[in-house]
Amino acid sequence: MKSGPHAAISxxxxxxxxxxxxxxxxxWAVVVIxxxxxxxxxxxxxxxxxxxxxxxxxxxxxxRDPRIVVFDQDAIFEAGTVGALNRLLSHVVIGGIVVPALWLWQPYLAxxxxxxxxxxxxxxxVSTTRNGVVVERGEGGRPADDGAATRSDGGRES
Incomplete structure (x- = not known):
């Protein structure tokens, strides 16, 4: 998901x-934070x-080209260098460390x-589930049982 929608949600x-x-x-500080x-x-x-x-x-x-940070975010990363599950996992890890640490100092801020x-x-x-395959479905809505898991970025793991 791009920064614009994240900014609007935040x-x-x-x-x-x-x-x-x-x-x-x-x-104003609440909104900025x-x-x-x-x-x-x-x-x-x-x-x-x-x-x-x-x-x-x-x-x-x-x-080299700071405008891509705002206007062309797709040009920042090569395909496959971040990974959907890695990205989500790192967000969870960061939040799991930062929020409890902030709670000790300022509960409202946490x-x-x-x-x-x-x-x-x-x-x-939501964006990942709309744009990627998390579980490949076989017949009858059940996960495919071909011995290989499907990564959320569409790649196959064996």
């Missing part, structure tokens, strides 16, 4: 937080691409960050 999370809570921080977290979590894609492909090509592309990350992850899951 904006809705921030506005909902303002509607149902009395924040201990300024209202929700949007920054909801979009910023995707920086982990650069680390995943580096880990999977072994080079910093995406970082170089963004530094709740806001957790809600924004949850909305981001849910949007990614």
């Amino acid at each position: 904006l809705a999370v921030g506005l909902a937080a303002l509607a149902v809570t009395t924040p201990p921080i300024p209202a 929700a949007v920054a977290v909801g979009v910023g979590i995707d920086f982990d894609h650069f680390f995943l691409a580096w880990y999977n492909a072994g080079d910093l090509g995406p970082v170089r592309r963004c530094l 709740g806001l960050v957790g809600a924004s990350l949850y909305a981001h992850l849910l949007a990614d899951l």
Whole structure:
């Protein structure tokens, strides 16, 4: 999912937080934090691409042509260098570390960050299930039993 829709979803999370809570921080900060977290979590894609492909090509592309970060996000990563399940897993790991750590310092902020990350992850899951195959279905709606699992990016594992 692209940054624009994530920003819109995160904006809705921030506005909902303002509607149902009395924040201990300024209202503008609630919205800025929700949007920054909801979009910023995707920086982990650069680390995943580096880990999977072994080079910093995406970082170089963004530094060479910063407009692609906003206008041509499909040009940032080579196909298959991030991986749908890796991306979702890294978001869960990051959220599972950041939210409890924030809770110790500022519970309201932890709740806001957790809600924004949850909305981001849910949007990614919906997008992934619409655009990729998670389980290949055989006859009768049951998973195919050909001995090979199907990755969410459409590739086959043996």
